[in-house]
Amino acid sequence: MENNLPKIYSKKAILGFSVFMSSLFGGILLYINLKDLKKDKEANIVLGVSVLLTILTYFVMSIPENPKSSLAYLCGFIGGGILSYFFVPKYIPNEESHPKKQIWKPLIIATIITVVYVSLMIFANEQNI
Incomplete structure (x- = not known):
């Protein structure tokens, strides 16, 4: 039997990106999943919650x-x-019945964002900004 369901990022990928990057990254993966499933209202809720979780993390x-x-x-x-x-x-x-997307693309994007962010922090520290 062929699986015609759209590919989505797994729960483990969402959790991993949330732990090692931020809840915003994990939330974006879930947002993409929900958009692919045509659940726009739910996608927006998840994006809002992930932004709030990220703000709460920075506050903590x-x-x-x-x-x-x-x-x-x-x-x-x-x-x-x-x-x-x-x-x-x-x-x-x-x-669990959906085929899973590979995480390479979001991993590369997250790595680039992190390298740019860290580089800017180092540059700002050297310039005493």
């Missing part, structure tokens, strides 16, 4: 004087868990 990270990276990973894991284990089953109940 600014509380301690010397924030630890483990705190960022914890926030990403919580955000990714919400996206992967609340929104995916709610909006894509048959997620």
Whole structure:
């Protein structure tokens, strides 16, 4: 039997991008999934929630004087868990039957964004901006 369902990013990919990049990255993957499934309203809700989770993460990270990276990973894991284990089953109940997209394209994009961001931070620090 041929599977005619559209390809989507897996829950694990959404969780992984949320933990190692931010909840915004994981949310964008889920947003793309929902757009591909023609669930525009749900996609917009997920995008809004992922933006809020990312803002909350930055707020939480600014509380301690010397924030630890483990705190960022914890926030990403919580955000990714919400996206992967609340929104995916709610909006894509048959997620496991969909073929999965490869993560190379978002991984390359995320890497480029990270390299540019880190480079700008280093440059700004050297210039004392």
